[in-house]
Amino acid sequence: MGPAARLPRGRAAAGSWQWARTAETQRALLDAARAVFTEQGFADASIADVVEHAGSSVGSLYHHFGGKSELFIALWQDYQQAQEADASEAVARARKAGVTDSFELFSAGARAFMQGCGQRRDLAVLFSAGDGPPGFEVMRRRRGREWLGQNDALLRLSDTSFDRLYVTILTTLIGEGSREVAVADGRRQAGQVIDAVIEYVRLLMTGGPYHPGSPPN
Helix, strand or coil, X not given: CCHHHHHHHHHHHHHHHHHHHHHHHHHHHHHXXXXXXXXXXXXXXXXXXXXXXXXXXXXXXXXXXXCHHHHHHHHHHHHHHHHHHHHHHHHHHHXXXXXXXXXXXXXXXXXXXXXXXXXXXXXXXXXXXXXXXXXXXXXXHHHHHHHHHHHHHHHCCCCCHHHHHHHHHXXXXXXXXXXXXXXXXCHHHHHHHHXXXXXXXXXXXXXXXXXXXXXXX
């Protein structure tokens, strides 16, 4: 095989190396942002603190993220993706095990989501503190509406005002439970909060005053 045929392989290898370096730099900056933002809050944190913690440069941060606000949003998106992956994987495992009951599937995802908040409690507290860049609360509310839609699809509810209210109540319960898990005094208390939330979900889904798919009394 001649040099002309080998060249694309070299380019591919160089491209893969560059991508790996880029991903490594971005990860280092996100990890540094996590340490700095969770310790100091968004408003008091500085770009200098983040790049010093990452062992990087101000130019690199601006190149990869654009600024402090964008870095905060990227950290939040990274957190959201991890939380959603935990919940989705838990539901997928339950389905693979043969679970079809709506409560069991919903509670599997809810439990994993809340456990993730306990594992990432520093981020959960940071993002619920109200200390973020301009427009962040709007993004959070938009993401909350998307989360409602995902739960609606999981529970296979109809598009009625009563079903929308029902899924809003369930989703809000999980959200509030997650915040309590994040500030719990240790794993034992966090586990008790999670168990209590799942029990409330069970009551709403099996013994409450309103059942999805049925008209209200």
